[in-house]
Amino acid sequence: MELSEDAEEILEVLWTNSKRDGDLGSTLESIGQDRNDEAIKELIEYTLIKLSQNHVLLTSKGLSEAKTVIRRHRLAERLLVDVLEIEDVLVEDVACKFEHLIREGVEDNICILLGHPRVCPHGSPIPKGKCCLKRYDKASRIVVTLSQMESNQEGRIAYIHTKGSERLQKLMAMGITPGMQIHVIQRFLSYVFQIGHTQIAVDEEIAKEIFIIRTSS
Amino acid sequence: MNPLLNLKRRILGFRQNHDDNATNKTIKVLNKIALVGSPNTGKSVLFNKLTGSYATVSNYPGTTVEVTRGRGKIGEKEFEVVDTPGTYSLLPITEDERVARTLLLEEKPDVVIQPIDAKNLERMLPLTLQLIEAGLPVILDLNMIDESEKLGMTINTLRLKEELGIPVVMTIATIGSGIKSLKEEIIKYSKTLKPRKTRYHTHIESALEKISSLLKNDYLLSKRTIGLLLLQKDPEIINLVKVGEKRFKLVEKVIFETQQKYSHSLNYIINRKRQWEAKGIASNVLTYPLNVKSTFSERLSRLMMNPLTGVPILLLVLYFGLYQFVGVFGAQTLVDFLEEVVFGKYFNPFIISLFKNLIPYLPIQTLFIGEYGIITLGVRYALALILPIVSTFFIAFSIIEDTGYLPRMALLIDRVFKKIGLNGRAVIPMILGLGCSTMATIVTRTLETRRERIIATFLLALAIPCSAQMGVLLGILSGNPLATLIWLILLIGVFLLIGFLTATLMPGEKPSFYMEIPPLRMPKLSNVLMKTYTRVEWYLKEVFPLFILGSILIWIGQMTGLFDLVLSALSYPVVWIGLPKEAAVAFLFGFFRRDYGAAGLYDLQQSGVLFGIPLVTAAVTLTLFVPCVAQFSVTIKERGIKTAVSIALFIVPFAFIVGFLLNLTLISLGVQL
Numbered sequence: 001m002e003l004s005e006d007a008e009e010i011l012e013v014l015w016t017n018s019k020r021d022g023d024l025g026s027t028l029e030s031i032g033q034d035r036n037d038e039a040i041k042e043l044i045e046y047t048l049i050k051l052s053q054n055h056v057l058l059t060s061k062g063l064s065e066a067k068t069v070i071r072r073h074r075l076a077e078r079l080l081v082d083v084l085e086i087e088d089v090l091v092e093d094v095a096c097k098f099e100h101l102i103r104e105g106v107e108d109n110i111c112i113l114l115g116h117p118r119v120c121p122h123g124s125p126i127p128k129g130k131c132c133l134k135r136y137d138k139a140s141r142i143v144v145t146l147s148q149m150e151s152n153q154e155g156r157i158a159y160i161h162t163k164g165s166e167r168l169q170k171l172m173a174m175g176i177t178p179g180m181q182i183h184v185i186q187r188f189l190s191y192v193f194q195i196g197h198t199q200i201a202v203d204e205e206i207a208k209e210i211f212i213i214r215t216s217s
Numbered sequence: 218m219n220p221l222l223n224l225k226r227r228i229l230g231f232r233q234n235h236d237d238n239a240t241n242k243t244i245k246v247l248n249k250i251a252l253v254g255s256p257n258t259g260k261s262v263l264f265n266k267l268t269g270s271y272a273t274v275s276n277y278p279g280t281t282v283e284v285t286r287g288r289g290k291i292g293e294k295e296f297e298v299v300d301t302p303g304t305y306s307l308l309p310i311t312e313d314e315r316v317a318r319t320l321l322l323e324e325k326p327d328v329v330i331q332p333i334d335a336k337n338l339e340r341m342l343p344l345t346l347q348l349i350e351a352g353l354p355v356i357l358d359l360n361m362i363d364e365s366e367k368l369g370m371t372i373n374t375l376r377l378k379e380e381l382g383i384p385v386v387m388t389i390a391t392i393g394s395g396i397k398s399l400k401e402e403i404i405k406y407s408k409t410l411k412p413r414k415t416r417y418h419t420h421i422e423s424a425l426e427k428i429s430s431l432l433k434n435d436y437l438l439s440k441r442t443i444g445l446l447l448l449q450k451d452p453e454i455i456n457l458v459k460v461g462e463k464r465f466k467l468v469e470k471v472i473f474e475t476q477q478k479y480s481h482s483l484n485y486i487i488n489r490k491r492q493w494e495a496k497g498i499a500s501n502v503l504t505y506p507l508n509v510k511s512t513f514s515e516r517l518s519r520l521m522m523n524p525l526t527g528v529p530i531l532l533l534v535l536y537f538g539l540y541q542f543v544g545v546f547g548a549q550t551l552v553d554f555l556e557e558v559v560f561g562k563y564f565n566p567f568i569i570s571l572f573k574n575l576i577p578y579l580p581i582q583t584l585f586i587g588e589y590g591i592i593t594l595g596v597r598y599a600l601a602l603i604l605p606i607v608s609t610f611f612i613a614f615s616i617i618e619d620t621g622y623l624p625r626m627a628l629l630i631d632r633v634f635k636k637i638g639l640n641g642r643a644v645i646p647m648i649l650g651l652g653c654s655t656m657a658t659i660v661t662r663t664l665e666t667r668r669e670r671i672i673a674t675f676l677l678a679l680a681i682p683c684s685a686q687m688g689v690l691l692g693i694l695s696g697n698p699l700a701t702l703i704w705l706i707l708l709i710g711v712f713l714l715i716g717f718l719t720a721t722l723m724p725g726e727k728p729s730f731y732m733e734i735p736p737l738r739m740p741k742l743s744n745v746l747m748k749t750y751t752r753v754e755w756y757l758k759e760v761f762p763l764f765i766l767g768s769i770l771i772w773i774g775q776m777t778g779l780f781d782l783v784l785s786a787l788s789y790p791v792v793w794i795g796l797p798k799e800a801a802v803a804f805l806f807g808f809f810r811r812d813y814g815a816a817g818l819y820d821l822q823q824s825g826v827l828f829g830i831p832l833v834t835a836a837v838t839l840t841l842f843v844p845c846v847a848q849f850s851v852t853i854k855e856r857g858i859k860t861a862v863s864i865a866l867f868i869v870p871f872a873f874i875v876g877f878l879l880n881l882t883l884i885s886l887g888v889q890l
Binding site: 121165167168169170171172173174175177178179180185186188189190192195196197198199200201202203205206 | 305306308334336337339340343365368449450481482484485488489492493496518519522523524624627628629631632635640641727729730731732733734
């Protein structure tokens with residue numbers, strides 16, 4: 001199924017609205033569409049949405065398609081921010097164009113490459129794909145968590161995703177920031193790594209929150 | 218005081234404040250120097266060099282938990298020097314970081330010296346940028362320059378000076394090198410310098426502009442810094458502005474709208490920018506060889522951190538450092554010598570005959586030289602029993618501390634401590650608690666969450682014997698390995714079990730562990746001795762009055778008959794756990810000080826009243842028994858009266874129940890001790 005860009009955008013909006021306001025969250029008016037628009041016709045034709053009075057409803061087929069679209073978009077954001085280091089303000093625009101270039105199946109490769117990230121850079125959850133559930137990692141990953149690194153491996157910190165903002169702040173204040181080169185010294189009983197000329201020890205929980213682009217194996 | 222008001226007073230510089238200042242200028246001859254910087258960069262050593270007085274120095278991040286003040290002279294000018302707890306950023310997280318920021322806000326130092334670990338220039342510069350941004354008069358001190366040179370690094374200080382627009386000096390504070398040029402820079406510091414300005418991303422900059430124009434009050438920090446702290450959602454500053462500014466709603470809107478423009482939190486964006494700046498500056502001024510040789514100390518460090526070799530090393534350190542040096546050498550060899558030879562043969566007979574000749578009046582004689590006399594008991598306990606043990610402990614502790622071994626110990630023990638609701642970081646108060654639990658209770662401040670602080674305080678009160686107590690008990694139990702083993706296993710068992718139960722029952726966030734591991738360093742003898750001296754001095758000052766007070770109270774009690782009444786009341790639980798009635802004295806002493814109680818047992822054992830199973834029972838019960846008066850009062854101060862009282866109410870019956878069960882078990886198992 002080849003959807004137009006507009007149709008994909010509509011799916012995204014519908015999905016986001018339904019997450020926030022429930023199934024009846026969208027009307028043609030609220031999403032700024034007309035029933036005669038090409039994109040709406042297209043979606044109805046593929047039985048991805050149906051219209052009930054003024055409400056626009058996602059069908060079950062539409063729901064899963066929307067999830068895929070969202071997944072592509074958010075994975076694209078992650079790729080742009082973490083690996084390509086595109087500046088934050090530009091990400092949104094680029095990601096919108098980029099996601100349409102990612103075709104079916106390709107997003108799973110990106111997902112594996114990035115180590116199955118759970119949230120987009122904005123903190124919104126990324127829907128899981130087949131690859132996340134099965135956890136088969138045929139493609140070797142670029143981004144891994146510190147806890148997945150072996151002793152003596154090196155890498156560059158891609159991003160840090162902590163539970164609380166206070167911890168992020170503390171780690172950053174200690175110099176654990178994106179872009180810093182690190183060298184893993186040991187993994188047990190605590191994780192110890194070298195960053196600049198300092199060694200830092202962290203526990204497993206924190207080691208799972210630091211995402212690293214491996215540069216040596 | 219209302220904390221908000223207090224805060225307002227602290228951060229808001231009202232107009233009249235400025236007027237005060239103007240009038241003060243003529244009177245104020247004393248200039249103020251503040252030392253601010255990341256943990257473990259040598260602030261305290263520098264403090265000592267600038268003032269000639271002494272602040273505790275160690276190779277352990279976070280040793281300074283309070284502000285230390287001293288005076289120093291540079292040429293003819295007098296200065297007040299203030300040492301602050303280590304802080305990584307101006308956005309505080311722990312209590313001690315808050316202390317550092319408050320100080321900068323309140324005291325308006327004339328010069329702020331930021332000592333940094335030169336080899337970590339890049340990591341330390343973000344704080345420099347923040348200090349400059351805040352409008353503080355900063356001098357950057359590249360300290361420990363010897364260590365960076367050893368790594369083959371060279372730092373172009375002239376270029377660094379240009380990049381930052383502030384004075385830069387190089388020092389090796391521990392040997393006093395470079396202190397002279399630092400002093401010169403302090404003297405000639407002028408406000409006409411043009412410090413670097415960090416420019417953030419366009420949206421942040423325009424937000425800062427908007428916020429600055431919305432803020433109407435005057436602040437001690439630059440409005441730019443206030444704006445940045447607001448964008449970073451610093452709760453203290455947000456509260457302050459909410460209360461003080463009419464247009465807070467608009468400020469809030471600016472913050473919200475700015476956040477919308479970024480995918481990461483603003484805090485992250487701002488910090489990352491500073492990091493980039495630091496990286497840029499560092500790459501301009503720093504050269505170092507790519508391949509760093511693995512040094513001996515690095516190899517040793519790896520052995521200490523690897524559990525296979527690290528755990529045996531840990532046990533060796535504890536065995537030799539604590540057991541052999543403190544428990545055997547301090548508590549037995551030295552104590553025996555002082556007790557039997559110095560006091561037994563010379564001092565006591567001399568003092569006793571002196572008093573008998575001088576004061577014929579019996580009650581007064583009893584007060585000074587009786588069974589519980591001020592001199593024969595108080596002074597003797599303090600000098601012959603406690604002093605040698607505490608001194609040996611602090612010598613051992615200072616050496617371990619200065620080598621930088623403690624953080625390595627922390628990372629080994631983290632997983633065990635997680636089970637009892639603490640993290641590896643708590644190894645410091647716990648080990649220090651083996652020296653003096655009162656001191657350790659103060660140091661629990663460095664723990665991050667309230668939950669951890671309460672658990673640590675509780676365990677310190679319950680299951681961690683202080684060095685004097687432990688030393689005396691080890692001395693009593695020596696020659697009986699089985700008894701020592703039972704005592705040790707029971708204590709560790711209680712520590713872990715009660716810790717585990719507390720952690721399970723107590724709600725709150727689970728602790729996390731992250732810690733900088735400083736390089737191993739050779740401890741300096743002078744520093745070790747100095748540190749031991751200050752700590753022992755602190756300890757004796759704490760102990761002496763209480764010992765004397767104890768003697769006086771007992772004397773009053775004896776005169777009025779109250780003493781015997783209390784003793785006979787206490788003798789019930791004492792007999793109940795299988796001890797002779799006489800042991801009640803030791804428990805009564807224990808109320809004053811833990812070691813005092815242990816010393817009481819020492820006398821009972823020496824006179825042959827206490828031996829075998831009752832001796833072990835007494836040792837265990839007394840170790841668990843109430844925290845001493847000093848520790849109790851510090852617990853009230855640090856954790857509040859409610860927590861302190863609940864801790865004590867739990868401990869007293871608990872100690873006796875454990876004693877009772879132990880006695881029963883040992884007897885029914887037919888254990889021969």
